[in-house]
Amino acid sequence: MPVEHRVAARGRLRARVVGVVAGRVSVPGMGQEGEGGASGRGRCVGWPALDERRGPLQASLGTLGQRLQPGMADSAQAQKLVYLVTGGCGFLGEHVVRMLLQREPRLGELRVFDRHLGPWLEELKTGPVRVTAIQGDVTEAHEVAAAVAGAHVVIHTAGLVDVFGRASPETIHEVNVQGTRNVIEACVQTGTRFLVYTSSMEVVGPNTKGHPFYRGNEDTLYEAVHRHPYPCSKALAERLVLEANGREVHGGLPLVTCALRPTGIYGEGHQIMRDFYRQGLRLGGWLFRAIPASVEHGRVYVGNVAWMHVLAARELERRAALMGGQVYFCYDGSPYKSYEDFNMEFLGPCGLQLVGARPLLPYWLLVFLAALNALLQWLLRPLVLYAPLLNPYTLAVANTTFTVSTDKAQRHFGYEPLFSWEDSRTRTILWVQAAGSFAQ
Ligand SMILES: NC(=O)c1ccc[n+]([C@@H]2O[C@H](COP(=O)([O-])OP(=O)(O)OC[C@H]3O[C@@H](n4cnc5c(N)ncnc54)[C@H](O)[C@@H]3O)[C@@H](O)[C@H]2O)c1
Ligand SMILES: C[C@@H](CO)CCC[C@@H](C)[C@H]1CC[C@H]2[C@@H]3[C@H](O)C=C4C[C@@H](O)CC[C@]4(C)[C@H]3CC[C@]12C
Secondary structure, X not given: OOOEEEOOOOOOOOOEEEEEEEOOOOOOOOOOOOOOOOOOOOEEOOOOOOOOOOOOOOOOOHHHHHOOOOOOOOOOOOOOEEEEEEOOOOHHHHHHHHHHHHHOOOEEEEEEEEOOOOHHHHHHEOOOEEEEEEEOOOOOHHHHHHHHOOOOEEEEOOOXXXXXXXXXXXXXXXXXXXXXXXXXXXXXXXXXXXXXXXXOHHHOOOOOOOXXXXXXXXXXXXXXXXXXXXXXXXXXXXXXXHHHOOOEOOOOOEOEEEEEEEOEEEOOOOHHHHHHHHHHHHOOOEEEOOOOOOOOEOEEEHXXXXXXXXXXXXXXXXXXXXXXXXXXXXXOOOOOEOHHHHHHHHHOOOOOEEEOOOOOOOHHHHHHHHHHHHHHHHHHOOOOOOOOOOOHHHHHXXXXXXXXXXXXXHHHHOOOOOOOHHHHHHHHHHHHHHHHOOOO
16 A cells, blocks of 8 residues: 655645655667757737746856756766656656656656556556655646655646647646746746756647648748647747746756657557547447548657657756757657558557548538537537537648658757657557457
């Protein structure tokens, strides 16, 4: 049984803590050199502008960023580090947690902060690393501050991922923007110097005009205009994180931040993939093409996204001048395909078929159905939550080419995908098969 007790660090805290454990290690090769400039700043239509008083993004920390804090020497023998992963029980968060345990040799304590703690944390009970599960809410500044206090590195992946209208725009903003602000302020107040933020490709696009982003990189010019609360919130939060780079934290040293922008993540734990699978099973093994095969949608394997987070977090100290204030798309060797064709890479081997070489419905009809769904959602809201996959926003995202081709993370901190496409595919297929065999 886990030992549960109240955390007393720094003032009032409702967060509950469970002690657990795991471990072990390997180190990848490193790249070198650098470049400046973070691009992709979005404009949110109808959303408040950020407070600009802190001035422009601070791109470089010079040698300041290279100074070591006590306990941050570059050796496995050095004092062990305390990592905090917010949203550590989510789809991506769980992979980040497991990856840290496997591949961060300096890990001494791992704090997993989430609104909902997963039962799987129990299985991390044996091993050399202390795992502390903290039930808390990123919108509660005092809970965040208590969890951050004493951590060397924060990986802030908690977020409300909702493009289906389940949550209100205000709630999305509160969790994604205010929650991120709380994390930053907690770092500043408690002296935590290294912050990696899970952003999203949606900070850039697809934009409201449906412009294609074809194999773009972090410097590709693109008109980033958002209307939907989710991408707006991610864009605002990312900006907060980047602008916080260089702020003085408690103790006088500068905060070092960077943001990672995954495209559509897939892999073990991907609920939308599981939903498509179950839908196909309900339809007798058929799925029906709605999006032209020529529309490319960027996808990345969750294990590689987690790996990039771990590497970025690990290298932020050593490469502060280069990485501080930077954004990186998350990429790997996953093939460029349409959203539906890509899903079929996994659903096909699980026995589903995608019907139609071309969309079976004309696009105008899909637009009509998406608008109808939005109307029904609005009409039914007082009675019931109607949140189907198809709405004007998801249709626009699925129907607009958005793919990434970049090596920035490789050049800046030596990232190479840990999992090949074949491995990623096999792991995902096995998970879909297992997840689909549970009750529908
Ligand atoms: N899934 C994707 O395709 C994708 C792509 C790009 C970026 N992202 C980003 O990655 C991050 C993780 O996404 P995910 O797909 O794993 O989503 P998820 O919903 O599976 O995980 C999010 C986690 O955050 C936690 N959380 C939500 N609100 C919280 C709060 N107020 N306080 C504390 N914890 C809270 C949830 O309980 C959950 O465990 C998000 O920031 C998301 O914006 C996801
Ligand atoms: C029109 C339907 C016919 O089959 C298909 C609808 C698919 C949509 C539900 C998904 C298409 C693209 C997805 C999004 C994308 O992969 C990137 C995202 C970024 C991330 O930060 C959050 C998740 C998401 C918005 C993801 C959500 C689901 C899609 C819109």
